[in-house]
Amino acid sequence: MxxxxxxxxxxxxxxxxxxxxxxxxxxxxxxxxxxxxxxxxxxxxxxxxxxxxxxxxxxGMAAAADEVQFLGMLLKMLNAKNTMEIGVYTGYSLLAAALALPDDGKILAFDINRENYELGLPMFKKAGVAHKIDFREGPALPVLDQMVHDEKHKGSLDFVFVDADKENYLSYHRRVLELVRVGGVIGYDNTLWNGSVAAPPDAPLPDHVRRLRGHILELNKHLAADPRVEICHLSIADGLTLCRRLA
Structure with a gap:
């Protein structure tokens, strides 16, 4: 720098x-x-x-430090107690969430790689917040499908943070919107996707950016038109879109 x-x-x-x-x-x-x-x-x-x-x-998969600081404050402002994180990696943003929740708060966390999560686990234990985490190794969608068919889970979450496979962002949205309470918030990371969302179709882009760019554009278009949420598209980090459930 x-x-x-x-x-x-x-x-x-x-x-x-x-x-x-x-x-x-x-x-x-x-x-x-x-x-x-x-x-x-x-x-x-x-x-x-x-x-x-x-x-x-x-x-490069880690959430940015300034974004994570913001999310921790947001959870406190929401008085969040029950949350979910889809995509954990080593758990930097997850640790911030756990520190922000009350002692009896809970986070249901999904990632396909337990090995990466266990790199951060000693820090969760050191901070005294490991008891707040319910970590599930494997894809989130099958569990979300089970949850949306169980009335006790509908509207049970105060906050959801999604930073996982971009191909499934819309699939996650359709499910977690049923699980978050009215007035609760869903956060989608990487919604500016290296700035590529505003790039012309023939712009030179890294392969992985070009490959997933269409999924981010589709998500952004959908969220902007979804009457069930109030949105705020922030230019922090690589783009963060907050969706507040209205009904």
């Missing part, structure tokens, strides 16, 4: 894969946000997990 020594970048976990987690035009401005408002208030357990994650080969 501009004007930031390499050793400082490594200390904070800003390896090259993290350099474009924000769409801000100035890397120095983004670093200013992190060093002024995010890192000084980051709990030590979260810093440790962020640095562990930064050294993982897939570290």
């Amino acid at each position: 501009a004007n930031v020594p390499e050793d400082k970048r490594r200390e904070e976990g800003n390896h090259p894969d993290h350099a474009h987690k924000s769409l801000l035009k100035s890397d120095a401005l983004y670093q200013y946000i992190l060093e002024t408002s995010v890192y000084p208030r980051e709990p030590e357990c979260m810093k440790e997990l962020r640095l562990i994650t930064a050294n993982h080969p897939w570290n």
